Amino acid sequence: MLRFLAFSIRRAWQGFWRNAVMSLAATITMTLMLLMLAGLVIGLSGMDAGLRFIEQKVEVQAFIADGVPQSRIDALVAQVRALPEVSEVDYLDKQQALAQWQEQLRQQGQPDYSSETGTNPIPASIQVKLKDPHVYGTVIQTLQAAQGVVTDVLETQHVVDALLSVTGFLRTAGVVVLGLVGITVLFIVVNTIRLAVVARSEEIEIMRLVGASDAFIRWPFIFEGVLVGLLGAAVTLGILALAAQPIGQGVATLIGQVPIQFDRNLAEELILVVVGAGLALGGVGAAISVRTYLIR
Amino acid sequence: MTTSTRRIAGALAAATVSHPEPDAVEGTSAVVGGLPEPRRISIALEDVSKVYPNGRRALADVDLAVPDGDFVFLVGPSGAGKTTLIKLLIRDEVATSGTVFVAGRDVSRLSRREVPKLRRRIGIVFQDYRLLPNKSVRENVAFALEVTGTPGRQIRPAVERVLALVGLTAQGDQLPTQLSGGEQQRTAIARALVHEPRVIIADEPTGNLDPLISWEIIQLLLRINELGTTVLMATHNAEVVTALRRRVVALEDGRVVRDEVGGYHREY
Numbered sequence: 042m043l044r045f046l047a048f049s050i051r052r053a054w055q056g057f058w059r060n061a062v063m064s065l066a067a068t069i070t071m072t073l074m075l076l077m078l079a080g081l082v083i084g085l086s087g088m089d090a091g092l093r094f095i096e097q098k099v100e101v102q103a104f105i106a107d108g109v110p111q112s113r114i115d116a117l118v119a120q121v122r123a124l125p126e127v128s129e130v131d132y133l134d135k136q137q138a139l140a141q142w143q144e145q146l147r148q149q150g151q152p153d154y155s156s157e158t159g160t161n162p163i164p165a166s167i168q169v170k171l172k173d174p175h176v177y178g179t180v181i182q183t184l185q186a187a188q189g190v191v192t193d194v195l196e197t198q199h200v201v202d203a204l205l206s207v208t209g210f211l212r213t214a215g216v217v218v219l220g221l222v223g224i225t226v227l228f229i230v231v232n233t234i235r236l237a238v239v240a241r242s243e244e245i246e247i248m249r250l251v252g253a254s255d256a257f258i259r260w261p262f263i264f265e266g267v268l269v270g271l272l273g274a275a276v277t278l279g280i281l282a283l284a285a286q287p288i289g290q291g292v293a294t295l296i297g298q299v300p301i302q303f304d305r306n307l308a309e310e311l312i313l314v315v316v317g318a319g320l321a322l323g324g325v326g327a328a329i330s331v332r333t334y335l336i337r
Numbered sequence: 338m339t340t341s342t343r344r345i346a347g348a349l350a351a352a353t354v355s356h357p358e359p360d361a362v363e364g365t366s367a368v369v370g371g372l373p374e375p376r377r378i379s380i381a382l383e384d385v386s387k388v389y390p391n392g393r394r395a396l397a398d399v400d401l402a403v404p405d406g407d408f409v410f411l412v413g414p415s416g417a418g419k420t421t422l423i424k425l426l427i428r429d430e431v432a433t434s435g436t437v438f439v440a441g442r443d444v445s446r447l448s449r450r451e452v453p454k455l456r457r458r459i460g461i462v463f464q465d466y467r468l469l470p471n472k473s474v475r476e477n478v479a480f481a482l483e484v485t486g487t488p489g490r491q492i493r494p495a496v497e498r499v500l501a502l503v504g505l506t507a508q509g510d511q512l513p514t515q516l517s518g519g520e521q522q523r524t525a526i527a528r529a530l531v532h533e534p535r536v537i538i539a540d541e542p543t544g545n546l547d548p549l550i551s552w553e554i555i556q557l558l559l560r561i562n563e564l565g566t567t568v569l570m571a572t573h574n575a576e577v578v579t580a581l582r583r584r585v586v587a588l589e590d591g592r593v594v595r596d597e598v599g600g601y602h603r604e605y
Contacts, residue, residue: 048483059471247467250427251528252456253484255449 048257053264056241063237064269070233071273071322072280074226075315079281081222082314083288085215086307092208096174102195103184105165107135114165117187121169126178129170138163164192174201223318230322234266235330245334255335262327270323274316281311376404378438379536379567380426385435387421387591395421396591399435403569405535408562410578411571412601413588419571422588423540426569427461428452440535457485460529460537460566464544466521468513468528475500475509478528485532499527503557519550526557530566537561539570543577551577575601 057064105114114132122130133141139161146153169180184194238245248258285308380403387396396418403409411419424430425437428444437444440458447455468477475496482492500506503523513521522542529537539558543551555577562568572578578585579600587595587603595603 044488045486048486243467244469247469247480248484249453250456250461250467251481251484252453252532254453257484257486 045257045260049260049264052261053268056261056265057268060237060240063240064265067230067233067237067269068272068276071230071269071319072276074230074322075273075277075319076280077222078226078318079277079311079315081219082311083307085219086310088211088215092211095204096208097170100171101169101177101180101184103167103169103187103191104193104195105167105190106192107164109190113187113190114167117184117190118167121167121180121183124178124180124183126171126173126176126180127169128172131168131170132165133168134165135161135163138165167191174205226318227322227325231326231329234269234323234326235333237265238262238327238330238334242334245331249334258335259328259331262331263324266323266325266327266330267320268323270319270321271316273323274319277315277319278312281315376406377441379403379405379407379440380569381436381438382422382425383436383438385425385432385437387418387425387430388433394591396425396432399588399591399593401586401593401596403536403567405567406562406565408559408568408583409570410581410583410585410601411569411588412573412575412578412585413594415573417588418591419588420540421591423538423569423571426538427459428455453485457532458534458536460526460532460534462522462525462529462537462539462542464541466513466518466525466545468521468524470513473510473512474505474516474524474527477513477524478531481528481531487532495531496527499531502530502561503527517550518546519553522546522550522554523557526554526561530561534566536567536569539568539572541571541573543572543574548576555581 118130118132121127142163143153167184169184171177171180181194184191245258380401382399382401385396385399386394388394399418399422411422413419421430425432425444426439428439428447432445435445439455442451442455442458444455469480472480478496478499479492482495487495497506500509503526505520505523505527508516508520513524516524522545526537526539526542529539537558542558543554546554551574555574558568558570559581579602582598582600584598585595585601586593
């Protein structure tokens with residue numbers, strides 16, 4: 042078994058270097074495909090982060106009438122907090138609400154006229170975050186029931202539902218695109234490796250004639266494919282490592298509002314995806330290519 | 338199948354085929370415990386026909402028995418079925434009907450996994466040598482053992498032994514492209530011989546060589562035969578066949594038309 046492994050790996054190594062041009066072509070194809078795959082994974086994870094950020098924004102807002110005693114507001118906050126659908130309840134008094142408003146204006150670069158009036162037109166509010174943006178339960182009814190305390194409940198249910206169906210669609214579309222690209226990549230890589238195998242069909246024929254078992258013919262080629270995959274993965278990761286900084290900055294300036302982070306998690310995921318895909322594509326591609334010559 | 342049942346199958350195959358040359362059936366019979374053991378059969382074809390998918394009938398009702406240690410020429414015009422017969426023997430093709438025994442195995446019943454094992458019991462030599470161009474002579478010969486998982490310490494002495502036998506010790510480190518045609522064919526013969534097969538099957542081994550070199554190759558095959566290996570050689574080389582007066586099997590239109598000791602052409 043050990044001898045078989047040593048033989049296969051030695052033959053794979055020889056095969057790779059003695060057909061350097063073909064091996065190089067296969068490695069470059071592999072690198073390009075893996076880059077495409079990695080780019081898609083980065084894009085999708087960025088989109089996912091964006092979608093999650095938007096979904097987090099979903100909340101129910103209830104505006105409080107001016108001059109309501111603090112005790113009644115506290116009671117309402119406690120009542121809403123007790124509901125099973127609710128994850129977080131924040132109370133913003135008039136000063137805080139005004140400060141938030143001014144902050145938003147400043148961020149959007151619009152002139153702030155709120156100090157001109159000398160009064161505070163912004164009502165205090167209760168902000169309710171839901172555990173699941175789909176499930177409102179009795180939150181809105183509870184808030185509306187507080188007569189005299191709540192002036193208005195910002196009903197965003199249908200807006201949110203529309204938003205959620207859009208984000209859901211985008212997620213599904215992302216997975217479908219990833220699958221399609223994956224299949225395309227598989228076909229291209231298999232074809233490239235097949236070229237390298239076809240160039241050596243005579244060698245396979247001779248191996249068969251001198252009594253090599255299928256395993257002895259197949260595994261050197263699979264290891265060679267794996268070698269191509271690993272090399273492609275290494276080059277791809279090298280390029281990604283070099284490109285990570287400028288891309289990260291580019292994305293940051295493009296959509297500054299959405300905090301997409303190229304964090305350690307994504308890097309680990311990418312290494313896993315690229316190396317795994319390289320290994321699998323190379324190995325499977327070679328196995329499929331050699332199969333043609335073994336079935337007789 | 339165990340070895341002993343295979344022997345029985347081989348012997349049965351031999352018994353059912355009427356052999357035209359009594360001398361060849363006797364000869365080297367081993368005597369064990371006073372009882373003569375019948376000589377084993379290297380190659381036996383019974384009622385073999387081969388029809389290709391395109392409808393061409395390459396072989397029809399071929400019967401042939403080659404005992405261990407025989408030297409047989411397979412002759413006939415192009416398209417007579419020589420190559421098809423050889424392809425059946427090495428299981429490159431499967432007979433449409435009939436049975437093919439090679440080295441004690443029913444070739445037509447071999448599973449895919451068993452085909453390599455059959456090929457290790459036979460040595461194959463082709464007209465176009467079929468050497469790996471980017472491997473040296475030594476590596477080409479060693480290759481036949483490497484792919485069967487033989488340990489390295491056994492490979493080296495075996496390779497040197499056959500290289501000495503074919504007279505290529507000095508050229509061991511050269512690539513096939515640096516060799517003459519005769520030397521390339523001797524490399525191929527060394528490769529066919531290195532795993533000590535019972536049978537050597539040669540398909541026009543002298544087809545690409547000039548007459549002098551052809552004689553060298555034939556002499557080499559004769560010496561290998563003297564060492565105990567059965568040799569079946571398909572050839573067009575009338576001069577060699579006629580001069581050597583060995584057993585000749587002639588094919589025409591896929592049928593055996595002659596099977597006797599003699600020359601290339603029918604002699605009356």
